[in-house]
Amino acid sequence: MSQSGVNVASVPGVKDMLTRLISLPSISSASAKWDHSNEAVVRILAEWLEPLGFAVEILEVPGMPGKFNLIATLGSGPGGLVLSGHTDTVPYDDQRWTSDPFTLTERDNRWYGLGTCDMKGFFALAIEAAREFAGSPLKEPLILLATADEESSMNGARALAEAGKPKARYAVIGEPTSLKPVRMHKGIMMERLKFEGQSGHSSNPALGRNALEGMHEALSELLTLRGQWQEQYRNPNFEVQVPTLNLGCIHGG
Template structure:
């Protein structure tokens, strides 16, 4: 029990974890001027989770230099529960912020910082909750999953799906829902249609090909 307590104490509390994560820029964007690597966030999470006894797997997203997914597993066997979140944030408008986006700031009983709610705060809470299980015999594994580029390309989650990882029975996605559990999540489907043709003047349309 003393060893378990010492291990837990080597991982910061919720406030300090969140402050550290907020301080690490991990913006994802289709614009190269805004886009950041998420490696620092992933390796920070990995360090804390490894201290708690999680097995760590850091996966580079194919074709996306500087972008990484993290799979941290406590326990072993089939099934299990995934606590899933994304490590990236959206870009920000400096003129609309009243505080430093990369500094966790408390004001009127609330914490402010880029990604505090969506969704670095989820990792701090998930790790704090996981501390209760590090010395327990788990019947199925507990998996904390951290993905890249959810706010832009979604290539992090896509790479995991293509690799068939991780496999589990249930998943909780830590997106903000006003603390109301939502079964299943809204999604989007995007399609790209490409038409080929040949422009032609209306005076002689037979010379063209209408796309």
């Protein structure tokens, strides 16, 4: 079916789209062993969106070879609605999977695969919903946004924010919430601390500088800061009403 210069029939159905997206590894990780490019996912999204009349921009994330954001816009003008998701997934433990993570598998009336919920499934559903508007005049644009590295560095979203893109009036973030609308988010900040010591000898520690002791002092200060924040800030709209601070991992020695 083709209407007003668009080709709706060229876009697969939801299950076929999700099958293809799941088959394309796009893991993001601070570990080079796990980290993948997300380019293949972004390219296939563009391939499906362009026949529906979307104007597609594929933007390489500065300083991140192989990482790309996608902005696809249907219609034009100020305002509009952004449907936003991330293209990457977390790594996986193959010992805990009972099926191939990169093959969409149906079992017990559910679909399984790496990213089915978080969050490649959102793109298939968003594109399916956009079919209804293909070829129709819109008062304000519909924008589909696909970002890189949400599960690790968040450099994809950061690059878009620094570029001031996209601009719209509203946004729906397609993270899984068990179909319960979430209208607020605490936000998140991630930091890495690196301490370099000076070699010495345990017989006279004063001759050196122990990086582990320095890190211990820093962690103690952070935990004190956490306590201060939790005394100072509280929002009853959240199940966890106070700011949280998690010490993720530590390596050294």
